[in-house]
Amino acid sequence: MAARSVAVWRAEGRALRRELLRWPERRAVAVVLGAWLVLALLAYADGQRGPAGGHAVSVTQHVGMADASGMRGQPSLGMLAAGRAGLPGELIAWVLMTIAMMGPAALAGVRHTSRNSLPRRRGRAMAEYGAGYLAPWAIYGLALIWLAHAAGWTASWEATGLALAMAAGWQLTPWKRRCLLECHRSVPLPPRGWRAEVASARFGLRNGASCLGSCWPLMAVMTTLPAAHLWWTLGLTGFVTFERLGRHPNRARRLVAAGLCVTAAMAVVAAMP
């Protein structure tokens, strides 16, 4: 068994910060931070204009799904979602949220791609990895959006509690464990030519698919939130990142399951009259 002191945790934090700011991966860090900035600005704008007055609105509204009142079309995602921009807007909002939430965890793959590519094609390789990573998430988002429209989902704290409980249960399944381990596997990256382009995208696709298998219920939670989505987005991102970048995936998986149970209880409390 291994034990870690506070000093070790601090040192790990410092090492992570050092790594995040290293060229050229910091371009990817900038993209993730940019996604967060846009989410925060939109949440602020929505809060200014929305009926909740001062509260950030739900991501379900961001992706154009139902809001707390069960009505679609409430102010959400600024100019993009809430039906104004239609399906493309909803999809863009979803991808934006995916970049913000999954981006920190995906930085490991971005870093690996960057450092194992020739300097002149590093930027392209990282972009190809990113595109591959986002592809399965975009498909999943489309499916969720379609399902929400078709089933007329209503955002509510009850639904959030249920989704969180389901996510906690998923954490403890062998499929989850397998997917989480798959997130750590790489593919050989040839140095040049079409093989290099395909390999970078394939690596991203493989990582994205395994991360989707690992975290799909967590992201589904985002479609059920009736309010204050930005804080929930932050919290769930913390769970995903902790689990993916931790040195002990099984321990992290169980801790996240416990955290999700607590969060589910919070959602149930919020649902009480």
Place this chain on the structure above:
Amino acid sequence: MNEYGYDDPDDGNDGNDGNGGTDDNGGGGGNGGVQTFVRVDVWTLDETDPILVSYGDAVAAMQAQASIDPTSWAFQAAIHGSLSASPSPEWNQCRHQSWYFLPWHRMYLYYFERIVRQHVIVNGGPSDWALPYWNYDAGSGRNTLPTAFRNPTRADGSPNPLFVSNRRPGINTGAGLPAAITSPAFAMGRTAFTGTAEFGGGAASPLGQFAGQTGRLEQTPHNDVHVAINGLMGDPDTAAQDPIFWLHHANIDRLWWLWQQQHADPTDPLWSGQSFSFVDDDGTAASLPDSGVENTLAQLNYTYDQVAAPAADVAPTPTDGAAMAEWPAPWPQRETAAATAANPGEDREMVGASDGPVRLTGEEARVQVEVDEQAAQSLAARASARRGRAHLDVDDIDAESNPGTVYGVYVNLPDNPSDEDLATHHVGNISLFGVERARSPRGDEPPHAPHVSMDITDLLDQLAAAGTWTEGGRIDVAFRPIPLEAPAAEPEAAAAALADVRHPDTPITIGRVSLHYS
């Protein structure tokens, strides 16, 4: 005892005449009144030496204990690795492919040694018992399995607890481990601890989990000797069940101890503050931080039966054509451009790689690495001079199981090479100890592809000076299996069988070979 305070192997002493007389610098004196234990070279002991006899008795006693007993043989071996489908939380804890490899195993041996010593004392053996080490690189036939471990029975006809039948054919009958496998020269020549091409391995990093961070000592001789002996030793989940495991690791620990005489361990709290838990001799849990095992004498009350390595300036180079086994300590020092950095490998730039994978089945395989002109020129311009260090990486190594073959890695090796060519162009080894666990971890760790990194700067400089390679030119990388040395008395057919290391049914795939400049 000789004038250095250690037992000379040639003085006729059995190496067990009391052990308060050494310190880490080879001087006399004890350790502040606390008993100091001295680990001795197993080849200085004969089969009936009390150290080996009492070790065998302790092994037998521990093997008789129930596996749920934390001080039993099965439990102690399982701390390293276990095939059990329902492992105890204390099992499967070994740390490989990272900079924790050396401190974790030092702690593991320390507590195991205490447990064995308890048994030795109970059985009436020497109260100052300490684990012997197997220095397979000492020449004079010491690259063969120590005789006390080879026979199914002891001299009195009783079963020999130190014997394991499923070791590689030839090992139990005196086949030798080749110098290319046993020499620690590549590791001991490194001045920095941290980094994949450095002595102790790369730092465990949250963002760097896709590839192993194996250090040079962990790869050669550690991994290679495991694979060469094979059987239980060939798999981390069974390795510690073979009694020779502990002598092999005592030797790895000794090499770290020697290296420490001249070099510094990491100061990063990420390394020094990391603690690991084990089982003490009374069966209770005990833990130590890495910083608590850096000085074996002051902190753990043990040392080795030799003086520390002398200064390095008289060392032969490892590429001068001499047989590796003939290289005495000290080993040549290979200064790195960023030896003091936390992780020297971090500043590397990839300048070339092979276009496709390589498949190894026990015969020589070659692959070309084209250096990207633009990348090399850009780096040269940035440095305003020639390139810094050059590292050859063997990436994404994979196999369904460990075929049990060690491969030498050679750069620009001529066709039909002479022994001198092989010595000159040899840059390191790959072997797949732990590949099963890398693919599917049993402990709580992420999977990662085995990966080996070798500093080939000196060789490239030599080749450039000899006019056989020009800066920016293509690099040819050869992988050649390294067979065991047949015993002199071995029949011809048996010797031929030892030399045949083909493994067509368990191929190794190397995803890529890449070149990095720093």
